Amino acid sequence: MTHFPSKRLPRPGVVLAAVAGLLAALGLGAAGQAKAAVEPGTAAVAPASSASPWTDRAHGFASLAGGTTGGAGGRVVTVTDQASLARYAAAEEPYVIRVKGAVAVEPFGSDIVVTSNKTIIGAGDTGEIVHGELHLNPGTHNVIIRNLTIRDSYVEGDWDGKTTDFDAIQMDTVDHVWIDHNRFTHMGDGLLDIRKDSQYITVSANRFDDHNKAFGIGWTTNVLTQITIDHNWFTGTKQRNPSADNCAYAHLYNNYLSAQVADGDPVWTYGNWSRGHTKMVIENSYFDGIQHPYQADATAELVQRGSILRNTSGRTDAWGTAFDPRDFYTYRLDPAAAVPALVTRFSGPQKQIGDAVALHVPGDYPTVQAAVDAVPDGNSDDVTIAVAPGTYREKVLIPATKPNILLRGTGHDRSDTVIVYDTPAAYGGSTGSATVRIAANDVTARNLTFSNDFDEAAVELNGEQALAMKTTGDRIVFENTAFLGNQDTLMTDSPKLTAVSRVYVRDSYIEGDVDFVYGRATTVIERSVIRLLSRGSTTDNGYLTAASTWTGNPHGFLITRSKVVSDAPEQSFHLGRPWHPGGEPAAVAQVLIRDTELPAAVKSSPWTDMSGFSWRDARFAEYRNHGPGAAASADRPQLSDADAEARTVADYLAGADGWEPYARAATTH
Incomplete structure (x- = not known):
């Protein structure tokens, strides 16, 4: 089998950056309304692109040193109860775990342990974990948590979180974790705790709300953590937005901080804090009504460029040289003025993400058949098998037990992605000759070529039928596809x-x-x-x-x-x-x-x-x-x-x- 790398999808921010002009027209960029934290023109939009909110690929630091793929290559399962979620999350083998509906965790505040090589993703925008915490123990690696709401383990009267440790997600000494498009709200202690030398982390497009301590990083004197934090919305929170303690590199860009809890606390009500020996870079974020928008310890470094401050007060520290994120990875910046509209719209769970799980070939699975095999029997949810450009010399069977599959070539043209084999009917009957067989109902194939390249002229056989495609399922759709063959x-x-x-x-x-x-x-x-x-x-x-x-x-x-x-x-x-x-x-x-x-x-x-x-x-x-x-x-x-x-x-x-x-x-x- 030969193949080529999959192409990157355009990020919605490319289109939605035009929102900045609309905001300016509405006066949000006018004097007295908002002010740039640095001189105008110093925050250029980078030509490089980061991952789109709609892709299934980690970006930023989570994409480095081998990348973060979660449960790619494992089976896809859908869970609706605590027992199933706990069983698959703690399994030794990789899984893509779809959480459908609200999963109530008992006893109140208990942990769901997540082991290595897992993707936990909300199905549609309704997947919830209620009264419980996702917990990653030391040594865990390669985990993706996306499109979930984790909520309501708050104990009344414990606003400071001193009597319980009921976080939404807590991880200690882990590596390669992507936290994306989740909502964290009303928990017992922190919403997100990334602790004790965890490395290669990206936290993107999440919503943190209705809480005191939102997002903490550190709990160690070692300076090891590398973390990217982008397009998150912190609203109705008080502190740790985030607090980054002894991070080797903390890159924060295009985040939106608004509606900060105002309880008169002069110190522990703040936005971004570069603590200990952290090197922090903040770019093109938007701070609205925030006390101490960004600050740094004397031992830390903080570089800020391009952000907008509106109705803010207190510290805006910036000293040292920190680091250049582009020495590590490429990314694009959305204009700071567009951040409120972008982030409020696209942060938190999204129906477009969880409606259909995407299984990538060859990125997640080596062959098309391997991706089909990962789809659970009796599948009732849409699953997309995204096939990168290339020629895949294999036979593929989508059995009757695996409905609701979209088989999609990701190339520019249907000729870019070819599934081909060369079996004639003389070697297994007419059905056995088919390169691809679809026995399941509700299957769509799009932007692909199916071929049987058996050479009739090269061999004289009694049985030269050579199918490129055979279907027996109902409600089968082929869009922008090609079928190449001779007889049958x-x-x-x-x-x-x-x-x-x-x-x-x-x-x-x-x-x-x-x-x-x-x-x-x-x-x-x-x-x-x-x-x-x-x-x-x-x-x-x-x-x-x-x-x-x-x-x-x-x-x-x-x-x-x-x-x-x-x-x-x-x-x-x-x-x-x-x-x-x-x-x-x-x-x-x-x-x-x-x-x-x-x-x-x-x-x-x-x-x-x-x-x-x-x-x-x-x-x-x-x-x-x-x-x-x-x-x-x-x-x-x-x-x-x-x-x-x-x-x-x-x-x-x-x-x-x-x-x-x-x-x-x-x-x-």
Whole structure:
């Protein structure tokens, strides 16, 4: 298998940075409203990019020294109760753990121990851990905690957190941890405690609120911790926003501090504090109504540039040279004026993150099949398998037990990402020859090429069928895909003759020669290009379709608003023939080709018999086709206008459940 690295996704901040202009227009940059902490123009926007809030890749210090991948490579599981969460979080093997709904922890304030190589992520924006703490013991490494709300272990009257130690997350002497898009609120002691020489940490796009001690780093005299803190919102908190004690490097940028608790405390109400021997860099943050926005011990260093202070008071210390974050990693800065709008919108749990887990190939899993295997049986949640550009020489099976999968190529074009194998039917039967088989329901493939590159000319076999794709599931969608082969390229089938499966192919490309679009599934091919390959004959080069539609199903194949192309000689290709597998009389082909351009290679009598069954007994028809291959003849049944009105994409696909994949597909282009 060969592959190329996946491309980075653009971050929403690139677009939303325009908010800065809107804020200026509203007067938030005017004199008396907000002031820059340094001279205007000193905070340039960097050309480099950090990870988007919508990607699944850690950025900042968590991306260094091997990176932070969490449970990548492990199984995906969904938990709804404390016992399941605790079991998977503490397991020895890697897991991607989706938390669905609120998980109440008992006894009140108890720990859920998280071991190495775990991703814990909220499903949608509703995943919650209530009355409990996620705890990472010394030696734990490679953990991702995302998209959760952790709340409500506060003990009434213990505002200073002196009688309990019920944090939201606590970690001691760990490395490679990414804390992203969570909400921490109303806990017993600290919201987030990163302690005792923990290293390679990134804390991004979280919301800290309704609490005294928000976020502490340190509890050691060693100067080892490297931490990135960006795009977080601290609101309704008093102190530790954060407090960074003896950090080797603390990089804070684009954070928003607002609505600070005001209890008259002259010292322990503050924003960012560089303590001990910390080297801290603050960039393009926004401090609104904050006492002591940023301060540094005499032994520490703090460099600040580009931030905005609004209605602030107290210390704004800055001394020493600290460090240059770009000596370690690339990142981009959003304008400080845009930070309130950006951070309030994108911090905390996001439905877009947790709705569909993304499994990356080859980043998280070495092969496409390995990623499919990681999806749990009976999966009820959307899972995306994101396949990086490259050629993957493997066979892939999505079994019936693994529905709700999106298989998506991440390249610029569908030709960038190819899944290919070279098995003919002579080596395992027609089904066994398929490069990819989809037996599950509710599977979508997008921006990919599926190929069977068995060379018919190189070997003479009895059984040259070589499928690129076979489907038997229902509600299968192919968008912007290509199917490459010769005989039997694309088979859309169903589990049994009387079962109706539906397949929708849109904006795609299909090529072949003999029966290369075939099967009994209800199949719509829309806005696509179909290439009829020449086998070198002047009179008989092949057959586009070989439908085996159940006689009880009025909807077989519909090819509409498409273009059929060919370099085969004129009058040498059939549009189809009726396939009766095993001589089954109840398999009566139904094919309609309408509003489609046909080439000169199409015969003037385009339908033909197969295995003793007459094409005239099948249900073949055309309607309003055009091009040199669409010339009318007595052997070309045509629909009437009235009948054509009842033979649309919607009529073919709706079924009893009103399935409308064409409406969803239109929004993805």
